[in-house]
Amino acid sequence: MLVENIRTATDSIKRKADLQSRQLSNTKLSSRLQDIAGIGKRLEACIDTINACNSELNGTEALISAGTKAELLSAISDCGRGLNDYTLDDPVITVFRMQIVAIEQQLLIIWNQAAHEYSSGVVSDLAILGDLTTNPKQSQELLAQIKSDCDASPTEALVKRLKKNNEAAQTMVSQFKLNDEIQDFLSKVKSKQASIDDLTPQIISWLQENNLMKKLFISFKNS
Secondary structure (H helix, E strand, C coil), rough: CCHHHHHHHHHHHHHHHHHHHHCCCCHHHHHHHHHHHHHHHHHHHHHHHHHHHHCCCCHHHCCCCCCHHHHHHHHHHHHHHHHHHCCCHHHHHHHHHHHHHHHHHHHHHHHHHHHHHHHHHHHHHHHHHHHHHCCHHHHHEEEEEEEHHHHHHCHHHHHHHHHHHHHHHHHHHHCCCHHHHHHHHHHHHHCCCCCHHHHHHHHHHHHCCCCCCHHHCCCCCCC
C-alpha cells in the first residue's frame, strides 16, 4: 500500500513538472523540472523492482526501511509544494535525489542477500549435477547466469529472469529424484571425498536409474 502511495505522489509530481515544463523556456526552473523528471524515472524503476520482488519471489515491502520511506515521502511532498508555488530550488531536488540513492543502495544490499537465499538450492544442485545433465553446457550457462543475477543491481526484468532461471534449473535437476542420502553422496563426489563405502545399494540403484554408471570412475588415493 505504501509503495502505491509513493507511486501516486510521484506521478502527480511528474504531471505537474511536465505541465510547467511546457509553459517555460530556457529558465533555471525548467532545468530543475528536468532533474525532477529524471529522478522520478529512477524512483519508478525502484518501485517496479519492489513490486516484482513481491509478486515473483514472494518478497515484502521491507526491501526498504520504514525510515527511508518516511524521508522519501517528505522529499516528494517538498517537491510538490515547490512545483505548486514555483519555489522549487536545488536543495529540495538534492534531498529528493539523495533519497532515491538511499533506496537504490538498500535494494542492492537486501536483493543480493535475498536472491542468494532464494537461489541457494538450485545453485548447489546445479554445481553438483550440472555435468550429469543431458546438456552440461546449458547447465553451466544457467548456473553462471543465476549467480551473476544474484550479485547484480536489481531491476524488474532481472527479478523475473532470476525466477524463470530458478524454475528452469529446478526442472533440470528434478529428473534425478534426489534425497538426502544421494545429495550427501554427490557432495562427497564433488569434493573428491567419496569412497567405495559410499556406494550403498540405494546409491547404485540411483546411478543405474539415471544411466550414470558409465560416468563413475574409481581411483586410488596416494595417502
